[in-house]
Amino acid sequence: MEAMENIKSRRSYRAFKPDPIPREVMQEVIEAASNSPTYMSTQPWEMAVVSGKKKDRLSGILLELAKSNAPINPDVSPPPDWPAELDKRKHEHGARRLETIGVERGDEKGRETLRLLNYEFYGAPCVIFLYMDGTLGEWSIYDMGLFTQTLLLAAHARGIGSVIQASVTHYAKEIKDFLDIPGDKQLLVSIPMGYPAPDAILNTYRSIKKKPEEFVIWHE
Numbered sequence: 001m002e003a004m005e006n007i008k009s010r011r012s013y014r015a016f017k018p019d020p021i022p023r024e025v026m027q028e029v030i031e032a033a034s035n036s037p038t039y040m041s042t043q044p045w046e047m048a049v050v051s052g053k054k055k056d057r058l059s060g061i062l063l064e065l066a067k068s069n070a071p072i073n074p075d076v077s078p079p080p081d082w083p084a085e086l087d088k089r090k091h092e093h094g095a096r097r098l099e100t101i102g103v104e105r106g107d108e109k110g111r112e113t114l115r116l117l118n119y120e121f122y123g124a125p126c127v128i129f130l131y132m133d134g135t136l137g138e139w140s141i142y143d144m145g146l147f148t149q150t151l152l153l154a155a156h157a158r159g160i161g162s163v164i165q166a167s168v169t170h171y172a173k174e175i176k177d178f179l180d181i182p183g184d185k186q187l188l189v190s191i192p193m194g195y196p197a198p199d200a201i202l203n204t205y206r207s208i209k210k211k212p213e214e215f216v217i218w219h220e
């Protein structure tokens with residue numbers, strides 16, 4: 001796929017075919033992502049790639065926690081408040097996602113079903129957990145973001161759909177325990193990956209993007 005076309009057509013997928021991704025394809029994608037830029041070549045990224053029965057067992061544990069609204073313990077906390085403009089976009093995103101799948105705003109059960117799908121990794125056959133040393137800060141999170149986007153684009157170039165998840169890492173301690181990741185690592189996101197389910201209603205949702213004229217100031 002041509003690079004510009006790849007960048008422009010990348011989007012999140014939230015429904016997948018059960019077909020596994022061949023190990024050599026995942027390896028190629030991960031190797032491509034390791035070419036990401038990084039502060040002083042520090043390359044803070046570490047990852048666990050989970051599939052098969054192990055993924056199903058982890059999903060079962062997370063679903064139980066999420067269903068019972070167990071106390072969350074993310075390694076990276078969301079800001080307590082968002083600037084008004086961003087907060088508005090957040091709400092629009094939530095409302096439009098529900099609308100796409102025909103769930104009314106007041107339909108608590110429908111909303112809960114959608115929330116819980118996160119913990120089933122949206123049915124993806126494979127999920128990546130990205131983490132880094134716990135002593136690292138913002139600059140390394142920046143590097144992790146660059147790595148993540150390169151990973152997503154490389155996967156997309158091979159026909160693999162993905163979605164970044166912060167919600168799943170609410171249960172960072174339980175995930176790290178299950179995957180034998182040392183407790184002092186910082187778990188950042190999970191990324192379900194798989195071949196997109198072509199007819200799934202969940203995959204019809206498209207986010208609205210800011211136009212360059214809304215955020216660019218040209219100086220000449």
Ligand SMILES: Cc1cc2nc3c(=O)[nH]c(=O)nc-3n(C[C@H](O)[C@H](O)[C@H](O)COP(=O)(O)O)c2cc1C
Pocket residue numbers: 010011012013014093118163164165166167168189206207
């Ligand atoms: C840090 C981060 C956390 C996210 N967490 C979730 C999540 O928990 N669940 C989910 O369904 N999507 C999640 N997303 C995906 C965003 O909702 C999605 O990227 C955004 O709406 C833009 O849509 P697009 O990726 O299709 O362009 C997350 C994205 C990022 C970058």
